[in-house]
Amino acid sequence: MNNIISFQNVDFVYHSGTKALCNISINIPRAKKIALIGENGAGKSTLMLHLNGILKPTNGKIFYNSNEYQYSKKELLNLRKNVGFLFHDPNNQLIAPTVYEEITFGLCNISSNKEWIYNQADAMIDEFCLHELKNRSPHELSAGQKKRVCLASIIAMEPELIICDEPTATLDPKNEKITFNILNRLNKNGKTILISTHDVNQAYEWADFVILMSKGSVIDSGLPNEVFANEKKMLQAGFEIPHIIKTCLSLKPDINKNMLPKSMDELNTFLSKTICKA
Amino acid sequence: MSIAALYNYNHKLCNVPVGIRLLYFIPAFIIAMLNNSILFSTIITVLFFVFTIIFTSVSYKKLVKLYLIPFTFILIGCITIAVSFSGSNLIFSIGKLKIFADSENIIIAQLSFFRSISIISIVFGILLTHSISDISLLMKKAGIPVLFVEIFVLTYKFVNNLIVLSKMLYTAQKCRLAYANNRGKISSFTMLITNIFQQSLVYARNVETAQAARAGNGSYIFMKKPHTYKFNQTLIPLVINGVIISLYIIIKA
Numbered sequence: 039m040n041n042i043i044s045f046q047n048v049d050f051v052y053h054s055g056t057k058a059l060c061n062i063s064i065n066i067p068r069a070k071k072i073a074l075i076g077e078n079g080a081g082k083s084t085l086m087l088h089l090n091g092i093l094k095p096t097n098g099k100i101f102y103n104s105n106e107y108q109y110s111k112k113e114l115l116n117l118r119k120n121v122g123f124l125f126h127d128p129n130n131q132l133i134a135p136t137v138y139e140e141i142t143f144g145l146c147n148i149s150s151n152k153e154w155i156y157n158q159a160d161a162m163i164d165e166f167c168l169h170e171l172k173n174r175s176p177h178e179l180s181a182g183q184k185k186r187v188c189l190a191s192i193i194a195m196e197p198e199l200i201i202c203d204e205p206t207a208t209l210d211p212k213n214e215k216i217t218f219n220i221l222n223r224l225n226k227n228g229k230t231i232l233i234s235t236h237d238v239n240q241a242y243e244w245a246d247f248v249i250l251m252s253k254g255s256v257i258d259s260g261l262p263n264e265v266f267a268n269e270k271k272m273l274q275a276g277f278e279i280p281h282i283i284k285t286c287l288s289l290k291p292d293i294n295k296n297m298l299p300k301s302m303d304e305l306n307t308f309l310s311k312t313i314c315k316a
Numbered sequence: 317m318s319i320a321a322l323y324n325y326n327h328k329l330c331n332v333p334v335g336i337r338l339l340y341f342i343p344a345f346i347i348a349m350l351n352n353s354i355l356f357s358t359i360i361t362v363l364f365f366v367f368t369i370i371f372t373s374v375s376y377k378k379l380v381k382l383y384l385i386p387f388t389f390i391l392i393g394c395i396t397i398a399v400s401f402s403g404s405n406l407i408f409s410i411g412k413l414k415i416f417a418d419s420e421n422i423i424i425a426q427l428s429f430f431r432s433i434s435i436i437s438i439v440f441g442i443l444l445t446h447s448i449s450d451i452s453l454l455m456k457k458a459g460i461p462v463l464f465v466e467i468f469v470l471t472y473k474f475v476n477n478l479i480v481l482s483k484m485l486y487t488a489q490k491c492r493l494a495y496a497n498n499r500g501k502i503s504s505f506t507m508l509i510t511n512i513f514q515q516s517l518v519y520a521r522n523v524e525t526a527q528a529a530r531a532g533n534g535s536y537i538f539m540k541k542p543h544t545y546k547f548n549q550t551l552i553p554l555v556i557n558g559v560i561i562s563l564y565i566i567i568k569a
């Protein structure tokens with residue numbers, strides 16, 4: 039069972055009549071770093087909100103570990119325990135009077151074991167370096183700190199799949215790096231990470247698997263070197279291909295896609311090899 | 317100057333259990349309510365003013381500013397107690413309007429004034445050493461139904477957001493010269509209000525969604541690690557209160 043979640047012909051129409059998803063069929067592979075790419079309004083957030091049962095498809099089916107989603111209270115609770123959601127705007131998520139209580143909020147919803155709740159919360163305070171902040175009100179923190187608190191409050195619940203809606207949109211480069219380091223560490227421990235973004239360069243270097251969306255449909259999915267090198271589909275979705283691929287293709291148009299360098303370092307090696315040969 | 321802006325989350329009592337923290341304030345509070353002496357009220361006011369500065373390390377200038385808000389209201393209130401339109405002791409008259417202030421009334425007004433200020437200084441002491449979550453904990457311990465505690469916490473969160481939102485929208489309007497002329501002022505203000513309303517609704521919906529995503533079920537329970545009680549923590553408040561009570565008895569005698 040290598041897919042954690044599968045969509046089968048999912049449509050979704052908002053009450054206002056906007057058709058946000060049309061006939062989506064994708065598989066989300068387990069224990070991978072997945073990037074969902076699309077322009078503003080492509081339907082990324084809508085798709086992600088389906089994953090933990092906040093939105094229910096108008097048509098079609100969704101499966102979690104091969105079991106079809108049930109929308110009863112009990113099943114939803116079980117689903118949300120396993121699928122964590124980091125919202126785009128931390129202000130929507132932060133609700134408690136202090137950071138510590140923010141972290142215990144989700145835990146109280148899934149367990150009544152006080153000992154476990156305190157242990158989890160303390161572990162998160164350590165892991166996310168929140169000692170300084172734990173007695174502060176979440177409202178008065180900086181954007182980066184707020185993100186970290188939100189992430190901690192979700193990870194505390196030990197979800198198997200972590201969904202992050204544009205996790206770095208409001209962050210500066212340093213906090214962006216911190217956030218990605220956390221996500222990478224979680225992935226090393228076997229968690230599946232799904233992020234939405236419109237930064238193709240970052241997604242190319244980071245992701246193991248890419249889903250490309252445009253106007254409510256998935257137009258391509260697969261390994262980053264394949265999806266991102268497909269200039270036609272990228273243009274259709276409103277993007278340019280990543281700088282690294284562009285550079286390589288301009289030097290060597292017939293390059294095997296599996297040989298494409300994945301990071302800046304690999305690009306340097308590639309360039310020195312190609313240029314020395316020439 | 318708001319209390320939230322002055323609140324120092326690392327104040328010196330933050331690791332003291334809430335129950336013990338209250339020991340500093342409650343006995344003094346009760347005595348201050350019963351008290352009939354201006355001298356005693358003044359002592360309490362000064363004492364708790366100094367305490368608040370020591371415990372929370374706020375600057376005294378800011379604290380004085382905070383005091384000025386209730387001070388003004390209390391002053392006006394006490395003046396209305398002191399003066400009346402009839403009596404024996406005329407203080408001034410404008411045409412036919414005669415204003416009297418009998419000595420009896422003046423004494424009551426003075427007393428109320430100093431007593432109120434002393435109570436305010438204790439209340440500010442409490443508010444500046446207790447966070448919203450401490451207060452909600454106290455409410456729970458006092459047996460107030462969970463529903464009200466939740467309302468208290470959420471109101472705080474939403475009011476906070478409302479203030480931030482209004483400020484942001486107002487600034488955004490001003491940047492586009494919305495309040496430059498009188499006609500613009502009215503329409504801009506109407507737009508400001510409608511937008512605050514609309515966006516608050518959207519915000520409330522988003523908050524609900526975000527809580528549902530963390531398996532929330534509409535109830536807002538938060539948990540905080542209980543502080544460990546240590547006997548010697550009760551020593552200082554007991555001594556302080558001992559001093560206050562003896563002072564009260566001495567002054568009364």
Ligand SMILES: Nc1ncnc2c1ncn2[C@@H]1O[C@H](COP(=O)(O)OP(=O)(O)O)[C@@H](O)[C@H]1O
Nearest residue numbers: 052054056058076077078079080081082083084
């Ligand atoms: N709450 C909503 N009600 C009605 N329409 C919505 C709502 N949220 C999003 N939409 C519409 O659904 C489409 C997809 O939006 P969204 O999933 O937010 O895109 P993305 O996250 O990729 O920017 C957009 O056309 C948007 O206007």
Ligand SMILES: [Mg+2]
Nearest residue numbers: 082083126203
């Ligand atoms: Mg979005």
